[in-house]
Amino acid sequence: ETKDTVSFFSFYDVTEKIFKLTSNKSFVISDKVEGLQKIYGDSVVCADETDLLDKVKYFIDSPAKSMKYISGAYKITMESHTYFDRVVSIFENLGMKSEVGNVIRGKVNFFKENHL
Numbered sequence: 001e002t003k004d005t006v007s008f009f010s011f012y013d014v015t016e017k018i019f020k021l022t023s024n025k026s027f028v029i030s031d032k033v034e035g036l037q038k039i040y041g042d043s044v045v046c047a048d049e050t051d052l053l054d055k056v057k058y059f060i061d062s063p064a065k066s067m068k069y070i071s072g073a074y075k076i077t078m079e080s081h082t083y084f085d086r087v088v089s090i091f092e093n094l095g096m097k098s099e100v101g102n103v104i105r106g107k108v109n110f111f112k113e114n115h116l
Contacts, residue, residue: 013033013034013035014033014034014035014036014039015033018030018036018040018044019077019081022040022043022044022070022073022074022076022077023074023077023078023081023082025070025071025074026070027045027059027066027069027070028044028045028069028073029044029045029046029047029052029055029056029059030044030045030046030047031046031047031048032046032047032048033046039076039081040072040073040076041072041076042069042072043069043072043073043075043076044069044073045059045069078111082107084103084104084106084107084110085107087103088100088103088104091103
């Protein structure tokens with residue numbers, strides 16, 4: 001007899017929520033998602049059903065330990081995974097390379113004006 005189970009963990013996609021959380025300097029413990037390690041390396045803590053509770057307890061008991069993850073993930077997101085970067089990718093894929101410079105200048109100006 002087999003038993004069907006539903007897992008909380010998804011192994012397919014990096015969702016927008018990861019980028020939103022990290023761009024807001026939030027600490028992230030994520031399920032193990034294909035591609036997440038390629039984007040963030042060790043800057044996002046990954047867990048599965050066997051170690052999730054241990055990791056949550058560890059970081060609750062030692063909140064200062066989360067700071068290196070927060071700053072690392074924030075830096076990666078702001079350097080390469082903003083909406084500006086998505087627009088550049090769209091323009092490049094549409095063959096609109098002349099517009100790419102405008103978007104990049106917009107990103108630089110936005111970050112300067114907002115002291116990011």
